[in-house]
Amino acid sequence: MTSVLYDAQGPRAKRRNVLYTVLFVLGAAAVVWWVYDGLASKHQLDWIKWKPFLTSSQPWDTYIWPGLQNTLKAAFFALIIALPLGALFGIGRLSDHRWMRAPSGVVVEFFRAIPVLILMLIANQAYFEYTDLAPDTRLLYAVITGLVLYNASVLAEIVRAGILTLPSGQTDAAKAIGMRKGQTMVFVLLPQAVTAMLPAIVSQIVVIVKDTALGGAVLSFPELLASVRPMAANYGANTIACFTIIAVLYMALNFALTSFASWLERRLRRAKKSTGAVVGTGPGGDLETIGAPSLNIDDGRAT
Amino acid sequence: MFDFLDGYDLLGAFWVTVQLTVYSALGSLIWGTLLAGMKVSPVPLMRGFATGYVNVVRNIPLTVIILFASLGLFSTLGVKLGADGFTGINFRLAVLALSSYTAAFVCEALRSGINTVPVGQAEAARALGLSFTQVLRLIILPQAFRSVVNPLSNVLIALTKNTTVASAIGVAEASYLMKKMIENEAQLLLISAVFAFGFIVLTLPTGLILGWVSKKVAVKR
Amino acid sequence: MQLRKVTAASAAVLALALTATACGSDDKKDDASGSSGGKKISIGIKIDQPGIGLKTPDGKFTGFDVDVATYVAKELGYDAKDINFKETKSADRETSIERGDVKFIAASYSINDERLQKVDFAGPYLLAHQDILVRADDNSIKAPEDLNNKKLCSVTGSTSAQNVHDKLAPKADLQEYGGYSECLTGLENEAVDALTTDDSILAGYASQDANKGKFKLAGFKMTNENYGIGLKKGDADLKKKINDALTKMVSDGSWEKAVKANFGPANYKNEPAPKIGNVVK
Numbered sequence: 167m168t169s170v171l172y173d174a175q176g177p178r179a180k181r182r183n184v185l186y187t188v189l190f191v192l193g194a195a196a197v198v199w200w201v202y203d204g205l206a207s208k209h210q211l212d213w214i215k216w217k218p219f220l221t222s223s224q225p226w227d228t229y230i231w232p233g234l235q236n237t238l239k240a241a242f243f244a245l246i247i248a249l250p251l252g253a254l255f256g257i258g259r260l261s262d263h264r265w266m267r268a269p270s271g272v273v274v275e276f277f278r279a280i281p282v283l284i285l286m287l288i289a290n291q292a293y294f295e296y297t298d299l300a301p302d303t304r305l306l307y308a309v310i311t312g313l314v315l316y317n318a319s320v321l322a323e324i325v326r327a328g329i330l331t332l333p334s335g336q337t338d339a340a341k342a343i344g345m346r347k348g349q350t351m352v353f354v355l356l357p358q359a360v361t362a363m364l365p366a367i368v369s370q371i372v373v374i375v376k377d378t379a380l381g382g383a384v385l386s387f388p389e390l391l392a393s394v395r396p397m398a399a400n401y402g403a404n405t406i407a408c409f410t411i412i413a414v415l416y417m418a419l420n421f422a423l424t425s426f427a428s429w430l431e432r433r434l435r436r437a438k439k440s441t442g443a444v445v446g447t448g449p450g451g452d453l454e455t456i457g458a459p460s461l462n463i464d465d466g467r468a469t
Numbered sequence: 470m471f472d473f474l475d476g477y478d479l480l481g482a483f484w485v486t487v488q489l490t491v492y493s494a495l496g497s498l499i500w501g502t503l504l505a506g507m508k509v510s511p512v513p514l515m516r517g518f519a520t521g522y523v524n525v526v527r528n529i530p531l532t533v534i535i536l537f538a539s540l541g542l543f544s545t546l547g548v549k550l551g552a553d554g555f556t557g558i559n560f561r562l563a564v565l566a567l568s569s570y571t572a573a574f575v576c577e578a579l580r581s582g583i584n585t586v587p588v589g590q591a592e593a594a595r596a597l598g599l600s601f602t603q604v605l606r607l608i609i610l611p612q613a614f615r616s617v618v619n620p621l622s623n624v625l626i627a628l629t630k631n632t633t634v635a636s637a638i639g640v641a642e643a644s645y646l647m648k649k650m651i652e653n654e655a656q657l658l659l660i661s662a663v664f665a666f667g668f669i670v671l672t673l674p675t676g677l678i679l680g681w682v683s684k685k686v687a688v689k690r
Numbered sequence: 691m692q693l694r695k696v697t698a699a700s701a702a703v704l705a706l707a708l709t710a711t712a713c714g715s716d717d718k719k720d721d722a723s724g725s726s727g728g729k730k731i732s733i734g735i736k737i738d739q740p741g742i743g744l745k746t747p748d749g750k751f752t753g754f755d756v757d758v759a760t761y762v763a764k765e766l767g768y769d770a771k772d773i774n775f776k777e778t779k780s781a782d783r784e785t786s787i788e789r790g791d792v793k794f795i796a797a798s799y800s801i802n803d804e805r806l807q808k809v810d811f812a813g814p815y816l817l818a819h820q821d822i823l824v825r826a827d828d829n830s831i832k833a834p835e836d837l838n839n840k841k842l843c844s845v846t847g848s849t850s851a852q853n854v855h856d857k858l859a860p861k862a863d864l865q866e867y868g869g870y871s872e873c874l875t876g877l878e879n880e881a882v883d884a885l886t887t888d889d890s891i892l893a894g895y896a897s898q899d900a901n902k903g904k905f906k907l908a909g910f911k912m913t914n915e916n917y918g919i920g921l922k923k924g925d926a927d928l929k930k931k932i933n934d935a936l937t938k939m940v941s942d943g944s945w946e947k948a949v950k951a952n953f954g955p956a957n958y959k960n961e962p963a964p965k966i967g968n969v970v971k
Contacts, residue, residue, distance in 0.1 A: 170510045170591045171609065172601040179511070187514045198930075204546035208879045214900050279672040283632045283644070291658050300789040301732070314854050320623070327619065369527070369577065376530040383532075386777050391530055395869050396745040399738040402900025403874035406540055406626045413529045413537075420528035426939035440971075540872060544881035555841070557863045561970035636846055639866030651781045653804060 190437075205406070215404035219411055225397055233393035234415065240306060240378045240389065244313035245371055250323025253316065257351060259326050274319040283380045285313030290385055309381035309389075316372055324366045328359035354371065361434045368427040372420045473654045474663070482646035483667050489632040489642055490671075491565060493627055496568030501575025506605055508580055519576065527573040531566070531634045538566040539638040555639065563635035571628050578620040582613035585688075615686045622679030626672045643667060699761045700773050731768045733759045734778030734786055734795035734920075740871060741894025741952050742798050751775045754890070755917075757794040757948035758815055758939065764920065765935035780848065784808040787920055794932065795920040798847070798888060810925065811918030812932035815945075817961040817970055819911040820858075821849050821889035823896060825877060826906045831884060834910050843873035843882040849889040858912055870895060880906065888915050890958065897956035907958070914970045933966045 175183065205211050217433060218225050222236055258270030277285070290308035332355055340350040382392030394408045401408075508519035526534070539562055542548040550561040587610050594608040633644035647664045651657055735755055736743035743753040756775070761933050763773050778786045778797055786792050787809045792814070801811045822842075824831055831837060837859035844851035846866040854864055865882050867873050874895060876882040885892065889907055896905045919936075939945045940963040949960050964970070 170588050170595075171604055175511060183512050186512050186875045187480055190512075190514050190518070193700070201541075201546065205541075208545045210545055210875075210879075218747070226763040228747050228749045275673060275676060276669070278626060278676065279669045280665045281633055281644070281668055283633065284668075287657065287661045288665075291785075319915070323619075323623065349536060351869070365581075369574075372528060379530050379532060380666075384779070384781065386779050386782055388777070391532060395738040395871065398869070398871035399740055399744055399895075400747055400896045400898075403878070403895065404900065405536070405871045406545070408871075409533050409536055409540070413533045416530060416533070417525060417528045421524070424524075424528075467582045536872065538877050539867075544876045544879045547881075554863050559865070564903070603755050637868045639846055639864075645846060645866075648781060652847045652849065653852075657781075 176423070177421055208377060210406050215401070215407045216278060218401050218404075219407070225401075229393040229397045230390070230411075230415070233390040236306070236388055237375065237378045237390040238419075240309045240387070241371075241375045243310045243411065244317060244374050244378075247310070248314045248321055249367075251318040253325050253356070255318060255322035256325030256329070257356075259322065260329060262347070270322070274322045277315045277319040278323070280316075282312050282316045282377055283384055285315050286381055286385055291317075305381070305385055305387045308385060309378060309387050312380070313374055313377055316377075319454060320373075321367065321392055323459040324370065325359065325365050326443075328363035328366075329355050331362065332358055361431070364427060364431040364434070368424050368431075371427065375420055375423065376416065472516070473650070473656050473659065477646060477650060479646065479663075479667070482641060482643045483642065483671070485560075485642040486629070486632050487671070489560070489567065489635060489640070490625075490629045492564045493567035493571060493628055493632070496564060497571035497575050497624075497628070500568055501572035502579060502610070504572055504576035505579035505583065506610075508576065508603075509583060512573055523573045523576055526570055531554055531570050532637050534570050535563060535566040535634055535637055538562045549571055549613035556641070559635075559638050559640045563632075563638065563640045567628065567631060567635070571631070572625060574624045574627070575621065578617045578624060579610075579613055581620070582615075582617035585616045586612045613690060615688050618679055618686060620674060620681065625679070626675055629672050629675065630668060670686075692805055699920055726790055728776055730772045730791045731763055731766070732776055733761060733763065733777050734776045734783065734792035736797045737775075737777045738871070738896060739798060739891050740898055741938045741956055743796075743959075744894075745777075752952070753894070754816065754898075755796040755798065755954040757952065758919075758936070758945075759794075760949075761939050762794070762796075762932050762935040762942055764939065766931055776928065780845075783920060789920055790922065793921070794928070796917075797962065798915075798917060799920050800888075800915040800917040802849075805920070808923065808925060809920045810923050810929055812929045813918035813936055813966065814916035814964045814969060815919065815936050815939075816890065818888040818890040818915040818917060820886060820913040820915065821910050822884040822886045822908045823905050824908060825880070825890040828856055828883065828906055831908060834858055834912055837884065840883040841865065841881070841886045843867065843876050844887055845873070845902055847869060848887065848943060854886060854912060866890075874901070874905075883927040884908075886912075890917075890953070890960070893953055893956035893958035897958075911957075916969045918969075933947045937966055 202211075209215075255270045255274055257268050259274065261267050261270070278344055286308050289311035290304065293304045293307055293311075297304070329351075335356065336354055337350060340354045345354070378387075378389050379391035381387030382389045386392075391412060394405070398405045398408045503523060504519045507515040508523075510516060527595075539559065543558060543562055548560050548562075550565065552561050575689045590612065591604055592607055594604045598608065632642055635642055636645035636648060639645070643664055647660060650660050654660065735751065735753075737745040737751070739753065739755075740808055741753055742860060743751065743755040759775075760770055760773065764770070764818060776786075776792055778792060778795055783795055783797065783799060784805065787795060796815075798818075799805075799811075800818075801814060805811070822831065822837070826875055832841060835856070838861040840859075840862055842854055842862045843860065843865045844854065844867075849868055851864060854860075854862055865873070867876070870885065870887065870891065873882065873885040877885050889909075889911075892907055895901060919932050921932065936945075939948075945963050953960055
C-alpha cells in the first residue's frame with residue numbers, strides 16, 4: 167500500500183519494519199500467554215464452565231436466542247424511526263427560519279444530554295399513564311422510544327454536519343438554475359450528504375444495537391445482555407464464559423451490520439460519481455488517500 | 470417534594486462522574502491518537518492491529534468491557550493498577566475500560582479528520598524531507614484535530630454519560646447513587662428526573678462550548 | 691435513481707415490519723391480561739437466584755418463591771399453565787405492582803417500612819437472614835466482626851451492601867457488582883473473601899453442581915429478612931386471599947415440601963414457617 171503520508175520504503179526502512187513487526191508479535195504473544203495462563207490457573211477455562219454452550223442447544227434456545235430477537239427487534243424499529251426523524255431535525259437546524267431552527271436545536275441538544283437509560287424510564291412511565299399497552303409491548307415501546315429520542319438527535323447532528331461539508335458551489339448552482347430552497351435540499355444536498363454520511367450513520371447503528379442493553383439493565387427488557395444473568399446463575403457463576411459468548415455474538419452481529427452498510431455505501435457511491443464530498447473509507451477500512459474535505463462523525467455512546 | 474434527597478451525597482457522586490470523565494477523556498485522547506497514528510503508519514501489522522482493535526472494541530457493549538476489566542483483569546489476572554482497596558482499584562479499572570472503549574471512537578473521528586487535510590500538505594511536508602512521524606506530528610494531526618472538534622465533543626458527551634456504566638463494577642458515581650436511592654426511596658421517576666437534570670448540567674455546556682471552539686478553530690477551505 | 695430504490699425498499703420493509711408487530715402485540719395482550727382479571731395471571735419473580743427463583747435451561751422456572759407463587763395462584767383459581775412468570779428487578783418491584791404489570795410479587799422481597807409505604811405485603815412466608823458465603827477452605831471468619839478487615843462482595847445498591855457499610859462491618863472493603871454471579875467469580879478467584887446477602891439465596895448458589903464443595907455458609911444470621919408477597923396497596927381482598935393461601939400451604943404440608951425440595955440439596959437450615967403478619971424485626 168502506498169500512502170501520501172510516507173515515502174516508498176528503502177531497504178533500511180523495510181528492515182526496521184520487520185523488526186517492529188517481530189517485536190510486536192512477540193509482545194502480543196506474551197500478553198496472550200499471560201492471559202491464558204492467568205485464566206487457566208484460576209480455573210476459568212475449566213470444561214464445566216464452557217460445556218453448556220458447546221454441548222447443548224438449551225442455553226441458546228432458552229436464553230440467548232430470545233434475547234437476540236428482542237435486541238434485534240428494538241434496534242430495528244429504533245433505527246427506522248430515528249433515521250427520518252434525525253434527518254428532519256438536522257435539516258430543521260439548518261433552516262433559514264428562526265421558528266424552525268430554534269426548536270430543532272433545543273430538542274437535539276436536550277435529548278443528546280440525557281442518559282438513554284433515564285429516557286427509557288420516563289418513556290415507560292409516560293406510556294403507562296397515557297396508553298393501555300400490554301406490559302410486554304409497553305417495555306418494547308419504551309426501549310424504542312428512548313433509543314429513538316437519543317439517536318435521532320445524534321443523527322440530526324450527523325445529517326447537519328454532512329450537509330455543511332458539501333461545497334457551497336452545490337447550493338449556488340442549484341440557486342442559479344432557479345431551484346427553490348426545498349428543492350435544493352431534497353434533490354441536491356440530501357442525496358449527496360447521505361452518501362457522505364453513511365460511515366457515521368453505520369457507527370450510530372452499532373450504537374443503537376448496543377444501547378438496547380440499557381433496556382435490560384433497568385426495565386427488565388429481556389434482551390441479549392440481560393440473558394447472561396439467569397444463564398450464569400444456572401451454570402454456577404461462569405460469568406467470564408457467559409460474557410465472552412455474548413461479546414462474540416455482539417461482535418458478529420455488529421460486524422454483519424457494518425459489512426452490509428459498507429456494501430450499501432459502495433453501491434451508492436458508484437451510482438453517484440459526481441459528489442463533492444468524499445468520505446475516505448467505510449468503517450474498518452484503511453486510509454487510502456488524503457482526500458477532499460470529508461466527514462466521519464462517530465459517537466461513543468453505548469453500553 | 471425533594472426531601473428524599475436528604476442524607477445522600479449527590480454532589481459527591483457527580484464529582485466522581487466528573488473525575489471519571491476527565492481521566493478517561495485524557496486517556497482515550499492519548500490512546501486514540503496513537504491508534505489513529507498506527508492506522509496510517511507504514512508498518513502493515515500496526516495498521517492491522519489498529520483496525521482490528523477499533524472493530525472489536527466498538528462492537529462490544531461497554532458494560533461487557535468494564536466487566537471484563539474487573540472480572541478478567543483484576544479478579545482473575547490480579548491486575549490492581551497500583552491501588553489498594555476496591556474503591557481505588559475499581560475507579561482505575563473503570564478509567565482504563567472507558568479509555569480503551571472511547572479511544573476506538575476517538576481514533577475513528579481523528580482518522581476522518583486526517584481525511585480532511587488536503588493532499589498537498591502531506592506532499593509538501595515530504596518534499597521537505599520530514600519523516601512519517603514528523604509529517605504526522607507537525608503537519609497532519611494539528612490540522613486534523615482542528616477539523617474534528619465537533620465529532621470529538623460528541624464523543625466527550627457520550628463518554629460523560631457512559632461513565633454511568635462504571636456502577637456495574639461498583640464505582641460510586643452518579644448512577645450508582647441513583648440505584649441506591651431507587652432501592653431505598655421507591656421514587657423512581659422523581660429520582661430519575663433529578664439525575665437527568667444533573668447530566669444536562671454536565672453535558673450541555675460541554676456541547677455548547679466545544680461547538681463554539683469548533684467554529685473558532687475550523688480550517689476554512 | 692439508486693437512492694429512490696433504497697428508499698422504496700426501506701418503506702416496504704417498514705410497512706411489513708409494522709404489520710408484523712401489530713399482530714405480535716395483539717397476541718401479547720391476551721397473554722398478559724392477568725391484571726384485567728382474565729384467565730391468565732402475571733406474577734413477578736427473580737430469574738437468577740438458584741433455590742429462590744431461577745429460569746432453568748429447559749425454559750421452566752424453579753425455586754421456593756416460584757413454588758409459593760404457584761400454590762397461591764392455584765388457591766386464587768389459576769392453573770399452573772395460566773401463570774405468566776415475569777422477571778422483576780429489585781429496582782422495579784414497587785413500580786411493577788403499582789402499574790399492575792404483575793398481580794403480585796414473590797421475589798425474595800423483604801418487608802420493610804419504606805416499601806410498606808408503596809405496596810402492601812401478604813405473609814411473611816419465609817424468614818431469612820443476611821449471611822456470608824466463604825470459600826470452603828477459609829476458616830478465618832468466625833464472627834461478623836472478623837469481616838472488618840476482609841474483602842466483601844455484594845450487589846450494587848442492595849440492602850445487604852448498605853447494611854455492611856452502615857452497621858455490620860463499616861471497615862470492610864466492599865466490592866459491588868450488578869449480580870451475585872460476578873461476586874461468586876470473585877470469590878472463586880480469591881479476589882474477595884466473602885459474598886454477603888440473604889442466606890436463602892447463598893445456599894442456592896453453594897449447592898449448584900458447578901460449585902459443589904467450593905463454598906460454605908458461615909451461618910451468622912446478621913439481620914432478619916421477612917419475605918412477603920408484594921401486592922397493590924389497599925387491595926385488602928387480595929391480601930386476605932393470599933394470606934389464606936399461605937396459611938393453607940403451611941397447614942397442608944406443601945410449605946414444608948417446597949422447602950425440602952428447594953433448600954434440601956443446599957443443606958440450608960431454614961427457620962420454621964412464620965406466622966402470617968408476624969414480621970420479625
